Amino acid sequence: MNDAPRRPRRSSGRTTLADVARAAGVSPITVSRALRQERGVDPVLADKVRQAADQLGYVPDAAARALASQRSTQVLVLVPMLSNTLFVDVLEAVHRTLFPAGYQPLIGVTHYDTAEEELLLRTYLPHRPAGLLVTGFDRSETARQLIAHSGIPCVHLMETSTAPGVHCVGFSQVDAGAAITQHLLDRGRRRIAFCAAQLDPRTLQRAEGYRRCLRAAGLYDPHRELLSPERSSISLGARLFEEMVQRMPDIDAIFFCNDDIAQGGLLAANRMQVPVPQRIAVAGFNDLAGSDQMVPPLTTVRTPRAEVGQAGAAMLLALMRGTPVPQSCIQLNYELVVRASS
Amino acid sequence: MNDAPRRPRRSSGRTTLADVARAAGVSPITVSRALRQERGVDPVLADKVRQAADQLGYVPDAAARALASQRSTQVLVLVPMLSNTLFVDVLEAVHRTLFPAGYQPLIGVTHYDTAEEELLLRTYLPHRPAGLLVTGFDRSETARQLIAHSGIPCVHLMETSTAPGVHCVGFSQVDAGAAITQHLLDRGRRRIAFCAAQLDPRTLQRAEGYRRCLRAAGLYDPHRELLSPERSSISLGARLFEEMVQRMPDIDAIFFCNDDIAQGGLLAANRMQVPVPQRIAVAGFNDLAGSDQMVPPLTTVRTPRAEVGQAGAAMLLALMRGTPVPQSCIQLNYELVVRASS
DNA sequence: CTGAAAGCGCTTACAG
DNA sequence: CTGAAAGCGCTTACAG
Numbered sequence: 001m002n003d004a005p006r007r008p009r010r011s012s013g014r015t016t017l018a019d020v021a022r023a024a025g026v027s028p029i030t031v032s033r034a035l036r037q038e039r040g041v042d043p044v045l046a047d048k049v050r051q052a053a054d055q056l057g058y059v060p061d062a063a064a065r066a067l068a069s070q071r072s073t074q075v076l077v078l079v080p081m082l083s084n085t086l087f088v089d090v091l092e093a094v095h096r097t098l099f100p101a102g103y104q105p106l107i108g109v110t111h112y113d114t115a116e117e118e119l120l121l122r123t124y125l126p127h128r129p130a131g132l133l134v135t136g137f138d139r140s141e142t143a144r145q146l147i148a149h150s151g152i153p154c155v156h157l158m159e160t161s162t163a164p165g166v167h168c169v170g171f172s173q174v175d176a177g178a179a180i181t182q183h184l185l186d187r188g189r190r191r192i193a194f195c196a197a198q199l200d201p202r203t204l205q206r207a208e209g210y211r212r213c214l215r216a217a218g219l220y221d222p223h224r225e226l227l228s229p230e231r232s233s234i235s236l237g238a239r240l241f242e243e244m245v246q247r248m249p250d251i252d253a254i255f256f257c258n259d260d261i262a263q264g265g266l267l268a269a270n271r272m273q274v275p276v277p278q279r280i281a282v283a284g285f286n287d288l289a290g291s292d293q294m295v296p297p298l299t300t301v302r303t304p305r306a307e308v309g310q311a312g313a314a315m316l317l318a319l320m321r322g323t324p325v326p327q328s329c330i331q332l333n334y335e336l337v338v339r340a341s342s
Numbered sequence: 343m344n345d346a347p348r349r350p351r352r353s354s355g356r357t358t359l360a361d362v363a364r365a366a367g368v369s370p371i372t373v374s375r376a377l378r379q380e381r382g383v384d385p386v387l388a389d390k391v392r393q394a395a396d397q398l399g400y401v402p403d404a405a406a407r408a409l410a411s412q413r414s415t416q417v418l419v420l421v422p423m424l425s426n427t428l429f430v431d432v433l434e435a436v437h438r439t440l441f442p443a444g445y446q447p448l449i450g451v452t453h454y455d456t457a458e459e460e461l462l463l464r465t466y467l468p469h470r471p472a473g474l475l476v477t478g479f480d481r482s483e484t485a486r487q488l489i490a491h492s493g494i495p496c497v498h499l500m501e502t503s504t505a506p507g508v509h510c511v512g513f514s515q516v517d518a519g520a521a522i523t524q525h526l527l528d529r530g531r532r533r534i535a536f537c538a539a540q541l542d543p544r545t546l547q548r549a550e551g552y553r554r555c556l557r558a559a560g561l562y563d564p565h566r567e568l569l570s571p572e573r574s575s576i577s578l579g580a581r582l583f584e585e586m587v588q589r590m591p592d593i594d595a596i597f598f599c600n601d602d603i604a605q606g607g608l609l610a611a612n613r614m615q616v617p618v619p620q621r622i623a624v625a626g627f628n629d630l631a632g633s634d635q636m637v638p639p640l641t642t643v644r645t646p647r648a649e650v651g652q653a654g655a656a657m658l659l660a661l662m663r664g665t666p667v668p669q670s671c672i673q674l675n676y677e678l679v680v681r682a683s684s
Numbered sequence: 685c686t687g688a689a690a691g692c693g694c695t696t697a698c699a700g
Numbered sequence: 701c702t703g704a705a706a707g708c709g710c711t712t713a714c715a716g
Contacts (some may be wrong), residue, residue: 012412016709027687032711042685057491062468063408064709067692070354072405082430083631091424095451104465107449109437123446126404149399234632263632270612270637289425290576290605290632295612358693369703374695384701406693409708 015056024052035060066128075316076129077105078120080112080200084232084258086286086305087135090157093309094133101317103130110135112200118143125150131316137161138201153319157312158202158305160331167319169312169330173202176301176334177209180283181255183299185217187342189253189281193224195240195265196257197232203257206285210255224248232257237264238271245274252280253342259284259291259300266294266341281342296340304332357398366394377402408470417658418471419447420462422454422542426574426600428628428647429477432499435651436475443659445472452477454542460485467492473658479503480543495661499654500544500647502673509661511654511672515544518643518676519551522625523597525641527559529684531595531623535566537582537607538599539574545599548627552597566590574599579606580613587616595623595684601630601642608636608683623684638682646674 020035021028026045034041034049052058066072075098079087095105106129110117118140125146132147132154147154156168184192194210196203207225214220226244230236240261244254256262262284269276276282276296284291284300291298311330318325362377363370368387376383376391394400408414417440421429437447448471452459460482467488474489474496489496498510526534536552538545549567556562568586572578582603586596598604604626611618618624618638626633626642633640653672660667 012708014709018709028709029687029711030685033686036711040685045685059492060468061409061470061709063405063414063470064692065468065711066405067403067409067694068709068711070692070711082424082433083427085425085427088424088430092451109434126402126407128403128405150401234635238635260631264635267632267635267637289602290609293576293580293606293609295609354692356693360693370693371695371703372701375702378695382701387701403693406708407695409710410693410695412695412708 014061015058017058017060020049020053020056020058023056024049072128072130073103074106074127074129075103075131075133075313075320076108076121076124076127077133078108078110078117079135080110081231082109084260085288086303089305090309090312093306094313097310097313098317103317103320105133112198114138114140114143118146121146125152128152131155131320133157133312133316136201153316155312155316155319157308159205160329162329165328167315167325167328169308169315169332171304171308171332171334173205174209174212176285176303177206177255177257178213179209179334179336180285180299180301181210181213183336183338184253184255184281184283184342185213185219187253187277187281190219191221191224191248191251192219192253192255193226193244193248193251194255194257195226195228195237195244195261197228197230197236197240197261198258199227199229206257224251232260234260234264234267237261238268239264241265241268242272245272245280253277253283254280255283255285257285259286259288259298262298262300263288263290263294266296266298270295277340277342283342287337292339294341299339299342300337302335302337304334307332356403357400359400359402362391362395362398362400365398366391414470414472415445416448416469416471417445417473417475417655417662418450418463418466418469419475420450420452420459421477422452423573424451426602427630428645431647432651432654435648436655439652439655440659445659445662447475454540456480456482456485460488463488467494470494473497473662475499475654475658478543495658497654497658497661499650501547502671504671507670509657509667509670511650511657511674513646513650513674513676515547516551516554518627518645519548519597519599520555521551521676521678522627522641522643523552523555525678525680526595526597526623526625526684527555527561529595529619529623532561533563533566533590533593534561534595534597535568535586535590535593536597536599537568537570537579537586537603539570539572539578539582539603540600541569541571548599566593574602576602576606576609579603580610581606583607583610584614587614587622593622595619595625597625597627599627601626601628601633601640604640604642605630605632605636608638608640612637619682619684625684629679634681636683641681641684642679644677644679646676649674 017028017031021031031049034046108120132152135157136159159170160168284298287300287302291300359370359373363373373391376388450462474494477499478501501512502510626640629642629644633642
């Protein structure tokens, strides 16, 4: 008798679709259809299936589903850093847009490092995410190719580009940097310094805006720039303020490339008894949490990061679904927020 | 002639293991072994395989791999909120520990909402993560069961418990809350207020520590507690400070449950010209970025969040590998950081 | 509306 | 050290 039921050679022991089918007295395919709410299943049967599934504690296997259907519901989202709360706001908006639509963001943090971004892509691309959301355009050639060859729809966030075939949602970092500098000029400031940290591409674009504006006014002086490659932070901002004031005591304003270092600058001014804005006006960038609470409240640029996240995710949704995308590059608006520090 | 090569009924068109095998002139299984660096493959063959894979731009399919091997390399990490930078530090440490070990964190944000946590579990458990890292013990019964029935190893972060079978890494929020309160007592403060936001379990545990300490000293007065369910933020801290000072003008110290509201309190004090610490001493919790830069610098409790993330991930690693875990519950130390605000 | 067969792209388990 | 077969747990594509 060799028709004895031989045990399967590999078994996970888990409850499968087949188990549910047996319990509900239907075929596996009907279970699959009922559980996925596919229309065209007898409601009575569907109910019986759901009940059986519940009772057995059935949890569908996402890997099997992805393999069979050739589609995943994960979206890889690459951001530089979570300690820059800017990106937390972007991620929140991305999640709010993608999750209800049936996609799950898979967050990867590059630490502003192109090699790390490449490693993340190598690690996550095998999961065949349904879509890609990346920050800016600055990446290794290999990373670029990995993305292109994957054939996965990709939207770039935070910056804009008019290159053909590129999808992006952002705003002009250069213009925004120029606008806040112009505001300081309009307030009568003439010796405006620039303090920056991290020196990522967007920071450098703001620097460009700063220079463009001051050059146009014939007031640009490179000695008034203090650029630190260190990670942006409140305490670094304090140090930059001290150094700037010591080195160039005649400056009458400082534009900090990000609100966290601006807040640090304001606190240092307070400690050093440097009157703000009387002696030195201070402006930041991004309007982060707490900037409105500083003493004096910080003048800054409100950047549309939630909107970037929302619109970027919505654009990706359209690309993933094959719906037409009205605009492949969306340029959003920033807003000057003038408070007492300038 | 019915032996014409009939096209497969479903084809993804992607480069597969079989394509690489054909190109390298070996069997698929050898490609699989070579690419996974399994030992016992002729180095010459392995090299040929890798070359062929590179040339074809082969990207292995994680879903197929997961299905065949019945194992995934993702670890689901559930945290309450990314805007609380505390958890960003936890996540960083988790990533630094898991990623080099071959596991990828899959971040889920619960927004301090047990229903949302349940939804996240329902959504991500089908991916059969290799491990689970969750925050604290406060969750719905359903969530608890989903975790238990999944059979997936799980480590709880931020709090400790002596319940059998529970794995956790944290510190005593109650003791830490009591310790900072005791510090204020030691400084001679007698009418110590408590301001809190969010009111999540850990915040309430700190409140318990505050009460325990003051009751022991015979100085507890419930009117000096200001508990807001609103999300913790610098601006909320400013409002809480103002309200507290107005309502209970005789207080001589405030313990804020988190540094962000403490920073807001300090800024409000500055604005209101309330001398700190002369009239009111201020203490926070967590030693977040910027607390050391406040004017005056903020007294607080440095909590071991990076250590929690690191040790929690290390414990999970052991559980996933089936290695013995020396201690199922690790209690870490916090540290009083006394600065000029108290 | 329901189902039997085939297949998604890998790895396991067994041989040699 | 290498490979042919079977199987992981689903869904697609085709019938009825």
